[in-house]
Amino acid sequence: QSALTQPASVSGSPGQSITISCTGTSSDIGGYNYVSWYQQHPGKAPKLMIYDVSNRPSGVSDRFSGSKSGNTASLTISGLQAEDESDYYCNSYTYSGTLVFGGGTKLTVL
């Protein structure tokens, strides 16, 4: 299975909103609402931020939101804060019962 496609990098200023896209196919993102997003700070374990396309686990800030349209999922972070600077990965369930990650997006808070 091919990795989902994410932009390599995005940036924004504190207080602004940014959106990270994640493009797959009808065999993964487009076919199922099992999309998740993970945040990974350097040297740290990934943290689940969004599941079921748009649900937040307990403890995750409501500044993080997810959505999906067709074969593309998106993660939006509003009110950017310095602590949001991190790598972000999307993930989807696939038709073969496997999982596939995106290539990752580095978020820089200017």
Next chain:
Amino acid sequence: QVQLVESGGGVVQPGRSLRLSCAASEFMFSSYAMHWVRQAPGRGLEWVAVISYDGSYENYADSVKGRFTISRDNSKSTLYLQMNGLRADDTAVYCCAKGLGTGSWYYLDYWGRGTLVTVSS
């Protein structure tokens, strides 16, 4: 607090085998699906394999299918990854991760710190 501690990594020659372990604690290990995910140095996350809570279901990424085997011992709260026919592109930090819940095994809510596997002659 959920704890996942991997071990068994090291330097291995191409074509050889290695078995990784993941010791779980502070949760009901036998009730949750478990995963292995790897990250090559400076690269992104790559999902490797999943095993159901009772070991009856397994699935693998195409890149490791036929070479890697995931297993678990619920009596020891331990997850394993048997890696055979190792190749240079298997070099990565291997992390175990816990599935979110019974109907949500495809979400990984707790991760270990990982163990480094280096495949080199």
